[in-house]
Amino acid sequence: MTSSALTRPGERERLSVKLTQIDWRLTALLCVIAGIGTAMLYSIAGGHWDPWAAKHLIRFGALLTMMLGLALVHPKWWFGAAYPLYGVLILMVLLIEFTPLGYTAGGAKNWLNLGFIRIQPAEFMKLGLVLALARWYHSHSAQDARWSWKLVFPAGMIGLPFILVAKQPDLGSAMVIGLTGAAVMFLAGLSWRVIAAGAVAVVAIVPPFVMFGMHEYQRNRVLTFLSPESDPSGTGYNIIQSKIALGSGGLLGRGYGLGSQSQLEFLPERQTDFIFSTVSEEFGFVGSFTLLACYLAIILIALRISSLSHSHFGRISSAGMTAFFALFVLVNGAMVMGLAPVVGVPMPLLSYGGSSMMTVMIGFGLVLSTRVHRYVELPKGNGLI
Structure with a gap:
């Protein structure tokens, strides 16, 4: 255990001390991805804040404040609410x-x-x-x-x-x-x-x-994933257009606001499920790789935080939150690349949508709470058998 103020009785609960223990690297990376999402939604709308970019940015600002507030919540409250x-x-x-x-x-x-x-x-x-x-x-x-x-x-x-x-x-x-x-x-x-x-x-x-x-439409999605060219104007349309957008970006992309698949509305659900395809079209392999590197950095930092917790509840809960965030990235990425069926999973903080963004930000509120209170040990309870 270190000799920092956080570990000394009477000091560890001070708000000013807690704020210094928040992982601001993780917070900054979340802001970067949400900022990229806002920029892409602005581009998709033809250079307009409405109907998506402004709401996305405002939501993130409000939820960022909420996340930082949740980071200060003592683990016993998370434990009791489970x-x-x-x-x-x-x-x-x-x-x-x-x-x-x-x-x-x-x-x-x-x-x-x-x-x-x-x-x-x-x-x-x-x-x-x-x-x-x-x-x-x-x-x-x-x-x-x-x-x-x-x-x-x-x-x-x-x-x-x-x-x-x-x-x-x-x-x-x-x-x-x-x-x-x-x-x-x-x-x-x-x-x-x-x-x-x-x-x-x-x-x-x-x-x-x-x-x-x-259901029949779900079965069609799975079968289309295996062979999208069998119905190019029907169930295979989404995957085919997504692959075109991914491939047409090349190394450096067509340029911001110049993606034909998204601007001409060939790409379906371009503001939600297939926004990663728009990133690839406009910024190419370099842009896509940079975005995925940001996601990977978030996942690694969050897993590191979970490993530091003295509480088994803190370790499991923060690692579990990181796992579902990673699954969002993995499933959406595989979906838009044609490596998995289209199942309507958004790319976290990049896609437009309030419910998914709130889920992610609450989850990272718990992860940051684990970081702030990493020396807290919770008593073992009997709970369920």
Whole structure:
């Protein structure tokens, strides 16, 4: 333990000391990516702040303030909120399914319409799941985490929201929820034998699930991913146009505001799912590589922060938040490159969208809180069995 003011009783809770412990490198990188997103949304709109760039920038400014405020929150509050938050989010997903409050948009009934606001609980479910899993693992031994009958509880925590969200149907969010949960179990020390058995089970289940468990439009997306040229003007259109945008940028790109695929609106959902393709078209390989390097730097810094925590809850929760951020980048990048089916996963902080940005910023609020309170040790609680 160091001799810094943060470690001396009576000093560590001072606001001025806490502010110095925030990782400003991580904060700056988040600002850089959000700034690039704002610039790209301005370009896509033909050099206008409306309808996307101004709102994107204002949202980020407000959520940046919120993130820094959350960084000062003591881990005991995150720990205490874990199970209640998970339960509330499950209830919200159930309200979508079984009450008139459910609102359909984009072919999926995945919004909760409260009249004055619409909420997409599946986005926040990733946060609730990570916190709930982190609390469970905090209260159990390394042997339980590696392999025991008690793992039925975290498996159930993952499976319940996965099934409910997939049924909406929101396959992209369900996939990220499942992968995030699996990543947390892996980071917590799950046995390699279990991981291998799970991988084999997934490989065996996927083909029949694609053929018989998916809606027709979802199945078409998967089959189109395998052969987009089979329907170039229909289901294969999105991937083909994205590949054209990616390839036409070359090494240095066509120039800012000069991307024909986005400016002439050939590229679908260019402000959300396929904004990375616009970056590649206008700034080429160099611009795309630089952006991905920023994402990688964020992930590495966040993982380093998680490793410094003296609390098992802090380590697991911050690493889990980093994992779902990394999954956003990986899935969206693979999707726009034609390496994965189009499932509607945004590129974090780059794509336009309030719910996904809020999820990411709350997640990094927790990561920064772990950094600020890295010497805090939480008591072991019994929690779930």
